[in-house]
Amino acid sequence: MLEFERARHNMVDGQIRPASVTDWRVIDAMRSLPREAFVPEAKRELAYLDLDLEIGGSNGRRHYLLNPIMTARMIQAAELTRDDRILVVGCPTGYIAAVASKLGDRVTTTIDDEALAQATRSTLAALGFSNINVRVAEAARGDQLDAPFDAILLCGGTEVEPSTLYEQLKLGGRLVGAFADGKPQRVTVVTRSVGDFGTRVLFDASVPVLPGMERPAAFVF
Numbered sequence: 001m002l003e004f005e006r007a008r009h010n011m012v013d014g015q016i017r018p019a020s021v022t023d024w025r026v027i028d029a030m031r032s033l034p035r036e037a038f039v040p041e042a043k044r045e046l047a048y049l050d051l052d053l054e055i056g057g058s059n060g061r062r063h064y065l066l067n068p069i070m071t072a073r074m075i076q077a078a079e080l081t082r083d084d085r086i087l088v089v090g091c092p093t094g095y096i097a098a099v100a101s102k103l104g105d106r107v108t109t110t111i112d113d114e115a116l117a118q119a120t121r122s123t124l125a126a127l128g129f130s131n132i133n134v135r136v137a138e139a140a141r142g143d144q145l146d147a148p149f150d151a152i153l154l155c156g157g158t159e160v161e162p163s164t165l166y167e168q169l170k171l172g173g174r175l176v177g178a179f180a181d182g183k184p185q186r187v188t189v190v191t192r193s194v195g196d197f198g199t200r201v202l203f204d205a206s207v208p209v210l211p212g213m214e215r216p217a218a219f220v221f
Helices: 002-019 024-032 041-046 068-077 095-101 114-126
Strands: 053-055 063-065 085-089 106-111 132-136 149-158 169-179 185-193 196-205
Touching: 002 024, 002 068, 024 068, 024 095, 041 053, 063 149, 068 095, 068 149, 068 169, 068 185, 068 196, 085 095, 095 106, 095 114, 095 132, 095 149, 106 114, 114 132
Parallel strands: 085 106, 085 149, 106 132, 149 169
Antiparallel strands: 053 063, 169 185, 185 196
8 A cells, every 4th residue: 555655646746746737636636546446456556657547348448547647637727616516528437537526516427338337436435435426328428417517527539529518518617628630639628608619729638539439430432
């Protein structure tokens, strides 16, 4: 346990803080959460490395826990407040939802795999979280039951416009994701206003695309 605790502090001081993460709420949340508890036992030694960690599931799709730097920068970009209701899309282990829950009010997190959802519920319960709902749903569908949301976080890239997710934002709500409609991917904040959606590009990125949010294959003659 001491080894993981040391790795967690090294992650914050060596990866998160040098990456333009200045929100101390994000830093404190990631310093306090045992990231290894959200990773399959066989991969726990990799929990604090600067990589997108593939998480096995039951439906044959490839799911990833985003690397720590991307996690921190996207959560910081969402500018979460204590009263926010948050949707975390395509979260295969619950880690990003757990970090977000320490900054907001209630969190709904979705994953398209029942086995991963069950494992996430067990992990969150063991760690004492009571403000996170775990739902099984395709990434692009979001969650109509708990909508609208103050903030939506995509746990991966999208190659399509997530219009259904836009409609699940409250007025003034923010969606943060890595948009891969061109090259390179760009992490962008989409904000809902009356009758419109504004966009603000933050930085370039390279993360796995969420299952179900890939660009449709083009027909080739």
